[in-house]
Amino acid sequence: MEYFIQQLINGLTLGGMYALIALGYTMVYGVIQLINFAHGEFFAAGGYIGAIVLAYFAGVGYMESHPIICLTASFMIAMAYCAYLAIGVEKIAYKPLRKQSRLSALLSALGMSIFLSNGMMLTQGVYDAIYPSELFQGRFDFGMISVSYLQVTIVTLTAALLVGLNILVFKTKIGMAMRATAQDKTMSALVAISSNRIISLTFAIGAGLAASAGIMYGLYYGSVKYDMGFVPGIKAFAAAVLGGIGNITGAMLGGLIIGMVEIFGAGYISGEYKDVFAFIILIAVLYFKPTGIMGENIDDTRV
Amino acid sequence: MTQPILELKNIHSGYGSIKALKGVSIRVMPGEVVAIIGANGAGKSTTLMTICGIIAAEQGEVWYDGRMINKVSPEKLPTLGLCQVPEGRRIFPRLSVEENLILGAFYRNDTEAIAKDIQHAYEMFPILGERCNQEGGTLSGGEQQMLAIARALMTKPKVLLLDEPSLGLAPIIVQQIFDIIERINKEDGTTILLVEQNANLALQAAARGYVMETGEISLEDDADALLNNPKIREAYLGE
Secondary structure (H helix, E strand, O other): OHHHHHHHHHHHHHHHHHHHHHHHHHHHHHHHOOOOOOHHHHHHHHHHHHHHHHHHHHHOOOOOOOHHHHHHHHHHHHHHHHHHHHHHHHHHHHHHHOOOOHHHHHHHHHHHHHHHHHHHHHHHOOOOEEOOOOOOOOEEEEOOEEEEHHHHHHHHHHHHHHHHHHHHHHHOHHHHHHHHHHHOHHHHHHOOOOHHHHHHHHHHHHHHHHHHHHHHHHHHHOEEOOOOOHHHHHHHHHHHHHHOOOOHHHHHHHHHHHHHHHHHHHHHHOHHHOOHHHHHHHHHHHHHOOOOOOOOOOOOOOO | OOOOOEEEEEEEEEEOOEEEEEEEEEEEOOOOEEEEEEOOOOOHHHHHHHHOOOOOEEEEEEEEOOEEOOOOOHHHHHHHOEEEEOOOOOOOOOOEHHHHHHHHOOOOOOHHHHHHHHHHHHHHOHHHHHOOOOEHHHOOHHHHHHHHHHHHHOOOOOEEEEEOOOOOOOHHHHHHHHHHHHHHHHHHOOEEEEEEOOHHHHHHHOOEEEEEEOOEEEEEEEHHHHHHOHHHHHHHOOO
């Protein structure tokens, strides 16, 4: 039982990260029907920016005295950086292709992914960038179950971001405009909504969330690497498909499920296969219910 | 002499190689109700979409309120008071009735006035008030048309373009919709350019009318004169 609960907490931590990444896939798909294969790179870039910012603070000795401020700053800088990066990527690689076939943009996304990942390799090197390990060292112990402060921080932060996104999308006027743009761009223009601005905003939000997940990943696993966006990116994509691509609630749910399945699969079946479970789910969903859990039908279910 | 509030000068436009409009000229004076009638595929909807900049004019000029608007981006036009209720109403199907209305006022920041205008819309269309939390896609055709008009009014239009407001609606609902259109014109002084296949209805509501055939204006006259024109009666009024 203790083992089960322990795994549940680990699954929640990992699943939350997948959910944060999956949201970017699903929101972008909702608005422009593109699978942004470069999305995993925003996750990696966020991880790097976080590492650089934290290393700087550690270097000037600010980290021990003000860990919370350092961490907050690293999140804000990484999220803002990746938001602007994503806006730029959209303008350069996708916007000129918006009137072309969907395949063109998809190929452009793959190219962008390779470009960004290699860009990170060239500028940051091929070796792991280490995260400072002195953050959140303590643990809560409940008998056999042990939860690190770090896990609590990650889960809390993830929950806050997910709630914040829900409020933005479902309760504010700009969120309404996002949903309207996903449903009918021509009509949105007729009520003075600029689809270009909404598309930029969607990319920015998606990339910001992925960047936050990148830092969490770095904190959790201790380091980041230039190619780290690939596997979590595809798993998060599987999560988005599982939830119903284009559906925000679905992406959150899908992320949690993929995280749980991975942790429980590794814990109870075999750690060797931990990367396989997400893909089994992806294939099963595509085979049996391509619209996913929350999806109604492919063309109709958007943001 | 007053200037037209909306004027099309020799407009050509289309979809790729298909030329839908071949030199269309239309003038609408402030406060007028003008109808464009014509058969399916004559280019009526294309005309409205070209005015709104959704389809780019290949040739010719669109003038609105003293300025040429060919190069103005479509999402800017509602903020200038030019608004369209498109064919098929195009309600945002998974947004609630109220959210649809709020988005009509997307560019406006006067929160209190917006809330007041929403109340006003519910007074004008009580059924929308009853269904304010329902998703737009679940409304009936008539209710959707009412919502589409109410949403357009939220933009505070000076000129309202209406594309086939009667399409697919029961006669009693159509009458209701046209009463509302008349009210909008009389009470708010909103200029209306109306596109209809139902020529009889449109010409009764309008002061002037244009007849459109295969992308060109074939006739232009007072609505009464068109209603009494034997050719029009034969071609469009089913006699």
